Every structure is written in structure tokens, then in C-alpha cells.
Amino acid sequence: MEHHETSVISIDQMPRKEREFLRRQQDILTAARNLFGGADWQQVTVEQIAREAEIGKGTVYKHFASKEAIYANIAISFHESLLTKFQQISLTQPIDRVMHAIIRTSFDLFLAHPAEARISHYCKRGDFLEGLDSQLQAQFLNLEGRFNEYIYQVLDIGIDQGVIPKRPHDQLVVGLEATFDGALFMIWNGQVNHLSHMQQNEFVDVISEFMLAGLLGLPKHLSENRT
Amino acid sequence: MEHHETSVISIDQMPRKEREFLRRQQDILTAARNLFGGADWQQVTVEQIAREAEIGKGTVYKHFASKEAIYANIAISFHESLLTKFQQISLTQPIDRVMHAIIRTSFDLFLAHPAEARISHYCKRGDFLEGLDSQLQAQFLNLEGRFNEYIYQVLDIGIDQGVIPKRPHDQLVVGLEATFDGALFMIWNGQVNHLSHMQQNEFVDVISEFMLAGLLGLPKHLSENRT
DNA sequence: CTCAATTGTGACCAACAGTCACATTCTGAC
DNA sequence: GTCAGAATGTGACTGTTGGTCACAATTGAG
The missing domain is CATH 1.10.10.60 (Homeodomain-like)
Structure with a gap:
């Protein structure tokens, strides 16, 4: 920490x-x-x-140096603890179970620490990073690299097993990241329980299934069906 | 008044x-x-x-009444134009094509009008709605109802055809909504082109595929594999 | 033309992030 | 012990900005 x-x-x-x-x-x-x-x-x-x-x-x-530097410090230590939790997940189980564990672990941590989680989300804003001194910027980049390293490794296992479509890492990750961010956004804005009449737990379960289905169900190649 | x-x-x-x-x-x-x-x-x-x-x-x-009321007015008229575009999509083509068209139409409009789009996103914040006078709140609720009406109708067609798993509307929609919101968030924060080395168009294509795969690939029932 | 109602205005207020000149405390040399 | 000077602490102050308000200008009915 x-x-x-x-x-x-x-x-x-x-x-x-x-x-x-x-x-x-x-x-x-x-x-x-x-x-x-x-x-x-x-x-x-x-x-x-x-x-x-x-x-x-x-x-x-x-x-x-600024109020935002406080935000940044909180976000960084929060992400460190998430990465630590990731690394405790056993990689020997079936890869879709691993992915499911990663997703659940993330949701659980974010929901257990709403304050840190929301600040972390806030710190992802592009213009936020630019306003930071280079020391903090470097810490963010470092963290990002370690997250990628971890998740790419897991994806590679899945690709080798033929469970996850063979696509560039980028393309496999963006959908997961977008859905996760968006889901948290929905929870924090009270769209869960209100807009849709789902309870938080049910919501997280459905989103997790959606993320898994989206990852495993991607076509093998990027199709050319532009509008 | x-x-x-x-x-x-x-x-x-x-x-x-x-x-x-x-x-x-x-x-x-x-x-x-x-x-x-x-x-x-x-x-x-x-x-x-x-x-x-x-x-x-x-x-x-x-x-x-406030700066936020200005935001609200912009967001509402922007969403009206999105709904109009939705209703121009032909519902006679295969339902996965319809869904794809809905997704692309949304991305195209949001990317063509970044200012309005970002403000709309901002207006989704839960505490934002509460600070508004009841007249504007009602307009937001009305809009939300019309969007649901439209999308539920499309989903029902897909369910009848057996293409979309038979699940409550809620559960089918939340994944799509979360992914879409999250993807825009990523674009606006410069995570596209920088974090991952994808171009915006490619990014939208991948996200669209992910959303479709997530929707069509959902298990028929919510499984009980809680951690 | 007169007057009341509607609409326009910018000086003013409160709140808040960030600054700075000064106060206090610590350290280490003598 | 004590004294200089560096490191750290402080709250009054500044600049900015969302929002208010007393008053000015305009309109139109009678």
C-alpha cells in the first residue's frame, strides 16, 4: 500500500x-x-x-500540489489493491472461470469502496491526467502497464485453449473495460433499482454474463460491415 | 409559466x-x-x-433557472433527435442487423455532436436530475419511457424469432447501455488512440461486435454462480 | 399619454481552490 | 545551552464563478 x-x-x-x-x-x-x-x-x-x-x-x-493530486493518490492506492486481488486468483481453473473471477473481484471491490471507486473513475478523465505533475503521471502509466500485463497474460491462456477468439489484445479488452466502466456509472447514478427494477446483485450478475458472452462470442475477425 | x-x-x-x-x-x-x-x-x-x-x-x-437547466435543455433536444433517427431504421431486416443499425446510429450521432453528447452524458448523473425543476424532470422521464418503448419492441421481435434469448427486458438492455456509455467515456478521455492503439472507427466496430455478441450470447437464464 | 407588467442588466454576494507572508518547530553546529 | 536557518504549519487573502437583486428599459392596453 x-x-x-x-x-x-x-x-x-x-x-x-x-x-x-x-x-x-x-x-x-x-x-x-x-x-x-x-x-x-x-x-x-x-x-x-x-x-x-x-x-x-x-x-x-x-x-x-492540488486537490486533484489528493484524488490521484487515492485512486492509485485503490488500484494497487485491486491488482493485488487479481494476482490472488488461481490461473489453473478454466479460463472462463478466471475471467468471471476477475470481473466479480472488480465489482466487489468497487462496490465495497464506493468513495475510492468513484474517485478512481473521475481520475480516468483525459484532461485530469494532463493537469498532474509528471511524478503522478508516471505512477498512473506504470499501473496501467501492470494491469495490461496481467490481463493480457490471462487472455493468452484463453486464446491458447481456443476459448477466447484470437484477436489483438486491444480488441479483446476494450469491450470489457467499457462495459465495466459503464456499469459502475449506472450503479452510481441510481439507474439500477430505479430505471430498471433490478437489485444491485442481480445487476452485477447480468453484466458479468454479458461481458463474458461479449468476449467469448466475438467473431474471429473484425468484419467489414460499416454503415 | x-x-x-x-x-x-x-x-x-x-x-x-x-x-x-x-x-x-x-x-x-x-x-x-x-x-x-x-x-x-x-x-x-x-x-x-x-x-x-x-x-x-x-x-x-x-x-x-440555473446553468444545469441549460445543460438539460441541450441534452433533451439531443436525445429527441436520436430517437427520431432510431425510428427511421427499417424493422423488416434481420433483427441483428437492426440492433447493429441502432448501435451504429447512436455512435455516429454522438461522435458527430461531441458537445451535445458529453452534456447528455453529464445529465445522466443521478444527483443532476434531482437538482432540476419538476418540469424538466418530467421531460427526462418522458424521453426515457419513449426510448424504452422503442427498444423493447425491437427486442421482442428478436425474442420471437429466437435470435435474442428470452429474458426480462431489463436484463437484455443493461449490458448494451453500460457498454455504450463506457465506450463513449473511453473515447472522450482519449483512451482510444492512446491507451490502445486503435483508431476511432475500428474501436466503434469492435465495441459494436462486442455488444451484439454480449446480447445474443447471454445464457437463457441467469445462472447462480455467485462468488 | 400613462401606467403596470414584462424583460434586460451588471454590480454585488457567497463559496471555494489556491497563494503567501509570517509563525512555529526542529536540527545540528558550536 | 543556544542560535541560525531550514522545514513545516497557518489562516487571512485573492481570483474566479454561479447565482441574486434592485433598478432600468421596453412594451402595449386603456
């Missing part, structure tokens, strides 16, 4: 002041996470975060 | 002053649409819209 990227030195060896500084940084993130759990996370102000963390507003900006 | 006999009276029969008022309302919407076409539509200010429409800022609020 902690970012060990900074150096080889472990936390205990740091000067006391520096440790305090890092602890305070975590305090801010924790305070932010708590507040974002409320009704409308977008309306949480930096001043509220500062009060919750029992520090001054200016101090927040000693730790984070 | 007092005596609304607008229904029977055509525009030409209205008092000059009232016509002027409506024309000005359209001016504001047009100005807004123009500005939203720029780089970051969220950053367009009410003052900019007022300047573009060559009126005072206060005047904007004589026509629209």
Missing part, C-alpha cells in the same frame, strides 16, 4: 521529522477518504479535509 | 414580445452549444455564454 518508490531507506530509518511528515500526509488522505464517503464527494472542500485532519488549509498544500 | 396555452397557439400567432423571448432563449442555447464545442466544456462560464449571445448575464437567468 505504501509507496516504496521514493528510496531504499525504510520508514523507521528516516529522521523523526520526515516520518511525522509522511504520517501527516496519510492523515490527510484518510480524512479525505472519510469525507468522500459522504453523499456528494465532489462537494467536499479542501477546508473540510483540513478540519477533518485537524490541520490548517495551507498545510494541505504543503503535501499536495 | 402562468397561463400556458402554448400548445394550440403556433409561434406566428404569439405576441411579438413573446416570440422575441423565445427567440432569445434559442439564442442562448445556440451560444452555449457553440462554446461547449470548444476544448473543455465544463469550463465555459455563464458570463461567456451571455457575451456570446450578446446579452447580459442576468438575462440568462430570466430564461434558465
